[in-house]
Amino acid sequence: MPETDASSTDFASTTLARAAEVPVPQADDLAGRFSLTANPSPVTEDERAAVLRSLHFGDAFTDHMAHARWRQGEGWGDYGVIPHANLSLSPAAAVLHYSQEIFEGIKAYRHEDGSVWTFRPRYNAARLNASARRMALPELAEEDFVASLVDLVRADAAWVPSGEGESLYLRPFAFASEAFLGVRPSTVVDYYVIASPSGSYFPHGLEPVSIWVTTEYHRAGRGGTGAAKTGGNYASSLLPQREAYAQGCDQVCFLDDVSQKNIEELGGMNIMVVDADGTVRTPRLTGTILEGSTRSAIIRLLRDSGRSVVEDTISLQGLLTDIESGRVSEVFACGTAAVVVPLGHLKGEGFDARIEGSEVTRQIHDRLTAIQSGRAEDPYGWMYQLVPPGAETTSTRSARSA
């Protein structure tokens, strides 16, 4: 996991991309699986407006959260949307000791008519389950995953911002909550979705970021958990990330752990290289890279615009030589949070390379964000309507009656 058919580099050949193609029932048909217990003291309309006026990333949360609990022998139950609150957890909860946890990141976008949409939710549902298999956690039915987003966003629709580049960031996660110190998979697992209104990653337009390529640390190893979205991968990226800051860089890039020569990905984004001849290359999914939903969508958009996109082994040395010679004209990173980011500077022990170009990067950023924001038609059926236009939300209802 994730699988790529060795015979094909077709974008649809991965398990996750195939899963994302399966139609999801309409939100009205899924709504209500996570029944609502309304927050008795939601933030006031004025407080919410103040939060929405000054958005950052990941530091403000809505009034509710979705929850379900799995018990061994019983399966999933206790589905609900409940008030967002601190959790009560035993200090012996297995997640605190052995990191048995997984998470996802997906956004809800407000369109001009007031409706709220998300992007390829079945992709994230399938990836959560792929991560669950690797981390010995129970899988959640894909439709229940989507239902949890529908019910939470319907409860907190008033929190979905409408400015350019703004969204409601949704963070589904599941973790081992059994109070038990033995090292084995937990018999109790909690699933939550919390929501955080977030601002444009680049309020002043697309700005190139600088990258520290670490040759000392690896994010993932063969047979490890690199292809899963699990906290430990991010914990191990923090020290090299700190090293990147100390080197004056914004982000860290990891190499593979076997040859220690090939580019894998950033701590939280996939990488793409644009050649001067128009070809786009991205590292092959080797089992140590997280297969991004944004990566997959971009491959599709680029191929459909007539470009050749190659999933390949990209050596650091080759990349530096090609930047120097002009064979590579752009390098960019992609992921849900920032969408698309030009990389302007690659630095590491013994090298310091500048990349000037960002034309293709901008084109792909504009094309993808136009689809996500509803400004452009979505020929792929990627967008999924969570909330119809004009829907009354719990938050607006309670704010009115307060």
Ligand SMILES: Cc1ncc(COP(=O)(O)O)c(C=O)c1O
């Ligand atoms: C390690 C890593 N790589 C790549 C990505 C990009 O994935 P996506 O495009 O699904 O957000 C992410 C973000 O989720 C990530 O954490």
